[in-house]
Amino acid sequence: MIDMERRDRALDFRWGIPAEFLWAAGIPDTPDRLYDQARRSIYAAACIAADETPGADGWWISYSRRKEFYAGAQRYQGLPFTYERVTAAVAEGVALGLLEEQRATPGAHLAKDPRQSRFRATRDLLSAFQDAPFSYTRRPCHLVVRGDDGRPVTLPRTQALDRMTKQVTRINAYLQGSTLTLGTGDGWEHGTRTVRARSERTGGWSATTPEPVNEVVRIFSRGRTDKGGRLFGWWQQLPKARRAECRINGEFIVEPDFSALHPTLLYAMRGERLRHDPYETGLYPRQHGKLALNIALNARTLHEAAASLVHNPSWGQSLDYTWGVLKAVQKRNKTIAKDIGADRGIDCMRIDSAMAIDVMAACEKAGVSVLPVHDSFMAPASQRSRVEAFMDEILARTVNKLSSSKSSTNR
Incomplete structure (x- = not known):
């Protein structure tokens, strides 16, 4: 089973290694210009992931090996980026020793903890293009x-x-x-x-x-x-x-x-004006009330909000304390109490x-x-x-x- 890190980046195609740099590195030429554009973008994305996330475990890029995933994607990514070209480019990179790949099992994207296949740059790829200038392609759709x-x-x-x-x-x-x-x-x-x-x-x-x-x-x-x-x-x-x-x-x-923009908007939706500090409970530090209320407004349930807070690196409080803060911000904001933990x-x-x-x-x-x-x-x-x-x-x-x-x- 692949241990997919939360730090995995999504594959995008905004950057590309210039074609002449591929040839200089000994990567075989291809008559398919669209395929060539796809692989140059994939190699550039792998290099940038390594640049942005130093450390041996931080370079991974997730991508899909399902044809359905690419249906209609050309509107957002551009013509070169089809299922056939992306998967072929990754396979070529692996065969050349430029990419390392880990494949997810079929259906893993539907699991409770969704997983996708992923790849990252090898040392050979980084050495070849460490100082290469990359070309930039604007998004075809914004x-x-x-x-x-x-x-x-x-x-x-x-x-x-x-x-x-x-x-x-x-x-x-x-x-x-x-x-x-x-x-x-x-x-x-x-x-x-x-x-x-x-x-x-x-x-x-x-x-x-x-x-x-x-x-x-x-x-x-x-x-x-x-x-x-x-x-x-x-x-x-x-x-x-x-x-x-x-x-x-x-x-x-x-x-x-x-x-306090979101509380202000929610009060207005309830027909009232927010005239107090919604984060100040009088029982807990204001910064805790602020983080708890904002996370709870984005959570589908209060239990989800509590779990998100407990696992938040900047929180550092017990579950009992967390529930206390959530109840306090609800009491402080009775007008929008039903909106807290309701995916608003x-x-x-x-x-x-x-x-x-x-x-x-x-x-x-x-x-x-x-x-x-x-x-x-x-x-x-x-x-x-x-x-x-x-x-x-x-x-x-x-x-x-x-x-x-x-x-x-x-x-």
């Missing part, structure tokens, strides 16, 4: 709808879907007008392709591979466009303290955020993602550069007050709309 299994699904084209796709395209055109300069010094490690940054909160290191363009992908969940929908960009993998050391268009960055976070994400788009539209109109980080925005320090004003206006408008909707349904 709006993704994932099913319950995490696999992208293809929805019928509708006016609403086309409108959202055009919206993300416009956002990316706007984001590319910003220049993001990463920090240096203590807390940073800059590699050939990858940047590692230390978290001030945990002391751990996170890694990302900066992309040559600032752009986001909007990801919906559960096969629906009313679930999730947040915008994801590569800079979001940097710890908050490190993001503050970066610059946008030469200016140091501030990152205003929406305070994904609905709130659909709302906050629309708010983020509205904030960026306002910033674009005002000529202000920002980069989204879910419910906060990286912005030039000189523009903080303008960005916060846009955020306050959009939050007030959203809360009023949700409260009005609740009031109208109660008539």
Whole structure:
């Protein structure tokens, strides 16, 4: 049985080893250009996984060997990336000693602990391309709808879907007008392709591979466009303290955020205004109330929330203590008590993602550069007050709309 690590990366095809580097390394040429593009992307992905996750156990990339997995995937990944080409490229890499592979048994993806086949770079692959510059390919689609299994699904084209796709395209055109300069010094490690940054909160290191363009992908969940929908960009993998050391268009960055956003939205959906600190219970530290409430809003049940907290590396508390905090935040927030442990976070994400788009539209109109980080925005320090004003206006408008909707349904 394969012991699949949670650190396994999903296979993507944004980077590729230039063709001339393959030939120089003695990898056989092929007349199939699409297959060649697929294998160059797979080798690059394996190298980047090793760059971002140092250590012998951290290089794995999960991928599927089921034909069904690739049905409709070309819309999201591009023409070269079919079942036949991906599996053949991995097999060739293994035969050449460039990849190591572990295959999952058929049906393992349906198990309680789902498993997929996986591969990683060998030392020979890393030695061959350690200092090679990789080419970058933009995503063919910047709006993704994932099913319950995490696999992208293809929805019928509708006016609403086309409108959202055009919206993300416009956002990316706007984001590319910003220049993001990463920090240096203590807390940073800059590699050939990858940047590692230390978290001030945990002391751990996170890694990302900066992309040559600032752009986001909007990801919906559960096969629906009313679930999730947040915008994801590569800079979001940097710890908050490190993001503050970066610059946008030469200016140091501030990152205003929406305070207690999901509780605020849920109170509004119940027809009330949040007028207190939802995380302050008076019995437990505020940071524990905040983490417990936010995790519970995203959990399907309170038992799932308790388990998530106990296994969270930053929690470190007993199960009895955990249940005490959960009950305390429920008591503190009686208006939304039924929403706690009821899988409401994904609905709130659909709302906050629309708010983020509205904030960026306002910033674009005002000529202000920002980069989204879910419910906060990286912005030039000189523009903080303008960005916060846009955020306050959009939050007030959203809360009023949700409260009005609740009031109208109660008539």
